[in-house]
Amino acid sequence: MSVDRRHVLGLAGRGTLAGLGAAVLGGAGSRAFAAASSRTHFRALVIGSGFGGSVAALRLGRAGVDTLVVERGREWPVAPRRHVFGSMNGVTDTMFWFRRTTRWPALVPTPVRPAPGVMEVSEEQGLDIACGAGVGGGSIVYTGVTVAPPRRYFERLYPPGLRYEEFARTWFPRVRRALGATVMPADVHRSAPFTHSRLWDEHLTRAGARTFPLDSTFDWDVVRRELAHTAPLSATVGESDFGCGNGAKKSLTRSYLPAALATGHVQLRPLHEVRSIGRRRDGRFRVEVRRLEPGGAVLGTTEFTCDLLFMAAGTLNTNRLLVAARDRGDLAGLPASVGTGFGDNGDQATARSQPLRFHGGSQGSPCASGAFFPTEFELPLLAENWVLPGYHALPALVTFSMTVDTDHRGTFRSDPRTGRVRLADWSADKSAAAARSATALSDRVIGANPGMLPVTVTTRPFTGHPLGGCVIGRTTDLEGRVHGVRGLYVLDGSLLPGNAGGANPSLTIAALAERAMAGIVAAAG
Known part of the structure; x- marks a missing residue:
């Protein structure tokens, strides 16, 4: 159909x-x-509707496989004429996943009503982990940058069987086309809200760097309507961390997910939060979900069963579910390596004041450009022109950087007292090399541009790119099949070895999922 x-x-x-x-x-x-x-039984069940889950749903649907996608969060509408999400300047209950107090860099802690909002912030040991919660997963809350890691770091991180040439030729281009990723057009880049982007390029150039445009999944026609004041302002005033309700982001709800549903073989059920997974005596997987109302009230629980189970709940929640299932004995055969190899992708943010140049009055959130530093600092580093919403009206420029850190890793473990799965062994020193590299870059830029000063961004160590725990080639084969458990697959950021190799991870996650699904469909499992 x-x-x-x-x-x-x-x-x-x-x-x-x-x-x-x-x-x-x-x-x-x-x-x-x-x-x-x-119905409660399906041939395949996909947990999560982010980059990995959406790819899995589409490829299963096109292969004619009877598939259910369960997503814990809400489906959020596109509303060209009104605001849908909260923001730094207007905090609402829609922003955070069941929190009583807001928690976000540069946002003053504010009481909120616990609700199924679009962003989960988990306070782990030594690190805050942020991840999307809604239909479309991280594509609702990310900032759209769609870039591949440099070849040298991809080859350093991944097993030899994953050939960079194959990804560059087939999988990266396929995902870019599906997502509609393009660089910021010149007319948008010239507009007032992106004055900060042009200044950022100037400052990096004076510091000896070569900046280059970055592919983005923002919808430039919607951004132009914001500039013309015919759409609610969102992307052009630095508001995207908690969604752009006017459609300024081309999220997965506009690409992979509708294509999957249109096959007629895929169902999607929002507000279905998976609480546990296991295996029944008849060999089928069981998936227990808690059904929620949009306001957060619990409607009840349902147990689904399936023959093929695809874990795509995002790094944090895939690890929570799998580590708990292993340690409780609910899923026999799970390898000991589940939960290991976690990393924060070397995420760091730095800010600099630039009071001598007007920055445009507000700072648009789409990232226009970046610069790569392979040898200049302690760790290789990709720097990107960025925005912290709380700073967007101030004379300050923000850099977001991701370092290639192949050494510092953490482990998810069950707490024997509570049974909760937590990041057990992360500490500030595991982020220290990345922080020193980011600070060294900021110092270089300040030194090359007289009149600039550093701005202290006070925040607990934080990552929006949690990766690893079910590392490809270690916990899974090269197509995401979990060793020791037939019919179980991992297809999200958990596959990445704790680091994306000097890149935002969304493109690599989706490309790994595309490659994996091609092999799984061809082999019928």
């Missing part, structure tokens, strides 16, 4: 995946809808 392509694109553009599901299954109240919505 399929749906007219024009209808699919129209529904996706309006953010109505529920409408697309009804178009495929039959409307609410129909016999077909009732039969579909009451």
Whole structure:
């Protein structure tokens, strides 16, 4: 079964995946809808709808595999005329996943009502970990940069069987096309909200760096409508960390997910939070979910079963589920390496004041450019032109950097007292080399641009790119099959070996998933 392509694109553009599901299954109240919505067994079940889960759903659907995608978060609409999400300047309950107090760099702690918001911030030992919570996963809350790691670091991090030439020729281009990633157009770059981007390039150039444009999944037509004041302001005023409700981001709800639902073989159920996984005596996997209302109230629990289970809940939650299942004995055969090899991707943020040059009054959130430093500092480093929303109206420029750190790793373990899975052995010294490298770059830029001063960004060690725990080639084979548990797959950031190799990880996560699914479909498992 399929749906007219024009209808699919129209529904996706309006953010109505529920409408697309009804178009495929039959409307609410129909016999077909009732039969579909009451089912609890599927051939394949995908946990999570982020970059890995969306790829898995599409490729399973196109292969004709009966598939359910469960997502703990809400489906958020595109609203061209009104604000959907909260922001640094207008805190709402939609921002955080069941928190009582906000927690975000440069945001003053503010009481909020616990609710299924778009961002989970988990206070782990020595590190805050942030991850998306909603249909589309991290694509709702990330800043759109879609870049591949340099070849030398990819080859240093991954097993020889993963050939960079294959990714550069096939998998990276496939994902870029699917996501619609492009560089910032010249007219947008010239506009006032991106004065800070042009200044950033000037300052890096004076410091001897070569900046280059970065592919992004922002929708430049929506950004232009913001500039013309015909759409609610979001991307152009530095608000994207908690979603752009006007459609300024081309999230997975506009690409992989609607295409998956349109196959007629995939169902998507939002507000279904997986609480545990295991295996029944008949060999089927069991997945226990907690069903939530949009406001956060618990409606009840459901147990789904499946023959093939795809873990794509994001690094933090895939590790939580798998480590708990292993340690409780719910899933026999899981390797001891599950939960090991975690890293923070070397994430660091630095800020500099530049009071001698007007920065435009507000700073747009799409990242225009970056610069790579392979040997200049303690660790290789990709620096990107960035924004901290709390600073966007101030005369300050922000750099976000990701270092190639192959040494510092952590482990997820079950707490024997509570049974909760936590990051057990992370400390500030594991982020220290990345911090020194980022600070050295900032000092160099300040030294090359008279009149600038450092700005202290007071925040606990923080990552928006948690990676590892189920490392490819160690916990899984090269197509994400978990060693020792037939029918179990991992297809999210957990596969990456704690570091993306000097890049934002979204492109690599999706490319690994595309390659894995091609092999899984071809081998029928």
